[in-house]
Amino acid sequence: MTSPATRRAGGRAARREARANPLSDTLRPVRPGLEGGLYRPLSDAQMTRIHAAVLDALEQIGLADAPPSGVDYLTGAGAILGEDGRIRFPRALIEDTIARANRGITLFARDPHHDMTLSGTRVHYGTAGAAVHLVDVATGNYRESTVQDLHDAARIADTLDNIHFVQRPMVCRDIPDNREMDLxxxxxxxxxxxxxxxxxFTEVGFVTDAFEMLHLIAGGEDKWRERPFVSNSNCFVVPPMKFATESCLVMEACIAGGMPILLLSAGQAGATAPAPIAGAIVQATAECLAGLVYVNAVRPGHPAIFGTWPFVSDLRTGAMSGGSGEQALLTAGCAQMHHFYGLPGGAAAGIADAKLPDMQAGWEQATSNVMAGLSGLNMVYEAAGMHASLLGFCHESLILGDDLIGQALRCARGIEVDEDTLSLDVIRAACIGGPGHYLGAPQTLARMQSDYLYPTCANRASPKEWVEQGQPDLIATATAKKERILATRAPARFDPETDAAIRARFPIHLEA
Known part of the structure; x- marks a missing residue:
């Protein structure tokens, strides 16, 4: 008879062997596009009331400061230009636009393996934020971020399974010329x-140059238009309820060039948006619906992401409070409104008010990332690396965020209940004439990778094992991983001929 110790050791060996073999994407415990939507902070009646308030706001208040071209597009679609210069949107126009808009879009990647389908409650996490500082965890200091820092962030994100897209997380503060910075x-x-x-893009005049670069990277304009792998994050409004003239012109140029648009409304509750969470959702939703009318007036059916990004303020000081529970609720409520309309959407989560990747950052980033995933938000922006309410970005925090987001995705996946997972036959076999445990059982081995997620950086060792390992520090572990990633040339770098063509045409600041 096999001893319990032998059975136990055999089980560990089998589990180690199972974990060493990579799973197909369909069997991984978490993966891009998992369906969330299990958490609904708003009832159906509340969403209906918000929708009614949105229609009233667009019809009665409208938006100011549309550029002349925007006025032409919008009034041509059925909006009304008032004597006060504000564009107002009849209910029928909004309802028709929603009915005709895309219910799902694909955001392409240079590597088709990373394409993202935005529809329903499919969840994707990525970076964003445009921080102006890099956080140095070794010293605790903040310094101005550089183009090298940005490139390194993209290189790190490229290796992380749970970071599904890269929107610029930092501003290149070492490049003072705006055109050169954008390019x-x-x-x-x-x-x-x-x-x-x-x-x-800072100005519409820079968009043509950007498309020239993208055509070089893609191998021609036709190939770019077939698979546009870059989207335009467009702050087309200046809350409350005003169009941002220059950004609207940029949007029109990006639509003409075939680039998907993120319609980004980023009011701050208590400052540029109403203080109540429901009011902030109303304003952001109204602004994004106006933007959706705009996009579809320029080009019907153009891919657009419904980017309600309202932020929370600490009402005692007026400072942004992206790591608050209120922010998590606000983001989840916005996700529900996306589902109410059946539109692909995005919002912000994962922001830490904490200055360093410490315990405060952990609870702040986890709370909103988990709630965003549970709510079924299609695009979770600013999900990793962001500190000091978007002022600082940290490479180590990006790496640790990959572990954190993995757990958030596992929560979003939920609990599967079927004949196999109910496990009645497995319980019977273990308890009646069996070993009295499930170690090494076929179901355990089959489920240990498909159902359970194991962190990359987090340490689950016992205190004794942890001491034997040299008491590894979480930040030091992330720093070591960062250095390993950055020690090799980025696989995403362009072939020499393409890179030479880009450098001959544009002032590229990164070393070749």
């Missing part, structure tokens, strides 16, 4: 990752 931002991100990239 180098695009280059640094695309040269760092083959995942989908999001970026923005």
């Amino acid at each position: 180098n931002t695009l280059y640094a991100c695309c040269a760092g990752t083959t995942k989908h990239v999001g970026t923005s």
